[in-house]
Amino acid sequence: MPSRPRLLRAGDLVRFDGRLHTVAALEGTAVRLVDEGQSASVVMLAHLLSSDGFEVVTPASVRTVVPPAGALEGLPAKAVERAEWWQRHLVEMLTGRPLEDPHGSVKPEYDPAVCSLRQRELAKAAELAAAGTAVSLTVLQDMRARFEREGVLGLVDPRLRAASDGTGRADRRVVEALRKVVDEQTDRSTVSAQVLRRRMERLLESEHGPGVVPLPSRATFYRLLKAVSSGRHTLGSARTRRSLAKQPDGMFGQLTAARPGEVMEIDSTPHPR
Incomplete structure (x- = not known):
């Protein structure tokens, strides 16, 4: 099941x-x-x-076909074109339907009801190769993960993006590596910021190669760490950090009734008898 x-x-x-x-x-x-x-x-x-x-x-998160207003505004035309190209292919791979026709017929090779995610990824990689645009499975999976996490903006070269998350114009490769390090710290014992910095540097080296990504200064690193770990208690109590991580994201939305009596509210709070 x-x-x-x-x-x-x-x-x-x-x-x-x-x-x-x-x-x-x-x-x-x-x-x-x-x-x-x-x-x-x-x-x-x-x-x-x-x-x-x-x-x-x-x-x-992967069914949103309209990017947030202004998400790609101000970016180079080629970067926008590339991001939109990826978006079309990823939406089709993830939902089975073309981006331009979200209610159209499902393509059999991308049908989520019968094909696993890996099968759909392999089918898309084969399709792109046949069309003369060879993309490795690793790159395809990375772009898919970025799209699911950040939407169409995640498909833009990180170095071209100006973030509004408190990290400013820092190299997005550095920011993403630091996010991973902070995420992995959730269930670990508390360590110092310098330990996190060394982990980030090792991750950047393993993902991009030695010396490829310029490392931030000490002051910049602390600013980025503060922005990325905001509200997560990364350098504080491990118990508090784990407790915060277990809290569910916002779950409820708006339920609009078109006619009187269409929706009935139920009080699920237990009351003593």
Whole structure:
């Protein structure tokens, strides 16, 4: 049986009751679903997650086909063209449908219902090679991960991106390596910032080669570490850090009722008898 996701978000494409549905909204313990025939239904979250055959076919993060307004604004034309090229291919690979026609027919070789992610990746790599654009499986997987994590902006050369996450115009390769180091620190014992810096440097060397990526100054490193680890207690108590990491992301969205009585709120708070 497919593994159960920890979270469900508006926009997810899910399989339930033998059909594909889009999660339209979540509120409290209710989930509003819309199937491919545009029929709406409301089910209890617990019932949905425990149903036989239930699975998240495609997370909302990879089903977003419209980039945030201004996401690529100000970037070189060639960089934008390249990012949009990748986006078209990745959306097709992940959802089975063309970016321009999200409700069109599913391509058999990219159908998430019958093909594993690796099978779809191999099919896309073969397609690109046949079209004269050879892309290694490793590069394809890296671009897919960046797209799932950051959207279309993740497909832009990191050195061309000006981040709004507190890291400024720092080399994105450095920022990404530091993020990985901070992520890996969650379940480890607390160490000093200098240990994290050495781990980041080793990671950059292993991923890009010795001396390829210029290393930040001490002051810049501390600024980046502060931005990347904000709210995560990376240099503080390990117990607090792990507790924060276990907190779920925001789960609830807006549930809009089109007619009076269409949605009923249920108080799930236990009360003493």
